Amino acid sequence: MRSPFHLTNVRIFLGGESMSVQIEVVDVPIPENANIILGHSHFIKTVEDLYEVMVTTNPNLKFGIAFNEASGPCLVRYEGNDEELVKQAIETAKRIGAGHTFVIYIRGGYPINILNQIKNVQEVCRIYTATANPLQVIVGITSQGRAVLGVVDGYSPKGVEEEEDKNKRHAFLREVTKYKK
Numbered sequence: 077m078r079s080p081f082h083l084t085n086v087r088i089f090l091g092g093e094s095m096s097v098q099i100e101v102v103d104v105p106i107p108e109n110a111n112i113i114l115g116h117s118h119f120i121k122t123v124e125d126l127y128e129v130m131v132t133t134n135p136n137l138k139f140g141i142a143f144n145e146a147s148g149p150c151l152v153r154y155e156g157n158d159e160e161l162v163k164q165a166i167e168t169a170k171r172i173g174a175g176h177t178f179v180i181y182i183r184g185g186y187p188i189n190i191l192n193q194i195k196n197v198q199e200v201c202r203i204y205t206a207t208a209n210p211l212q213v214i215v216g217i218t219s220q221g222r223a224v225l226g227v228v229d230g231y232s233p234k235g236v237e238e239e240e241d242k243n244k245r246h247a248f249l250r251e252v253t254k255y256k257k
């Protein structure tokens with residue numbers, strides 16, 4: 077089910093022509109102990125190449141990948157090694173509904189462990205976000221289709237870190253990365 081938040085009848089004028097754009101906020105669920113990577117790609121080969129990156133970078137990583145095809149049959153293509161994460165990736169890709177968008181859910185690792193390898197996949201054009209935070213995707217809807225306009229990743233800042241906050245951040249980074257001294 078798509079989010080009910082819409083701003084309708086936004087008018088854009090291009091070269092004297094007017095077009096209508098709706099804006100929708102899509103709430104993206106993130107399963108327990110999982111992270112999501114949301115990106116844009118340009119070719120059906122994306123699913124296989126992302127799968128290869130995932131299994132060769134960390135064979136113990138659990139993941140699900142879904143990719144929205146933008147031409148031809150316009151199917152949601154998918155791969156993965158964890159049924160729950162594959163199903164969630166498919167559902168999220170459908171909810172977003174933007175062509176050439178891919179969704180990867182991971183468990184048993186962090187995006188920092190695989191993000192550069194994903195960025196180096198030839199078909200990948202951009203990464204919108206990599207997070208475990210609450211996530212909303214801002215989608216523009218035209219007569220042609222849907223597009224990711226941006227993301228709301230987590231919450232707005234509440235203040236500036238103090239020395240104790242710095243110490244907690246340093247300890248967390250050492251736990252997550254396993255290599256900082």
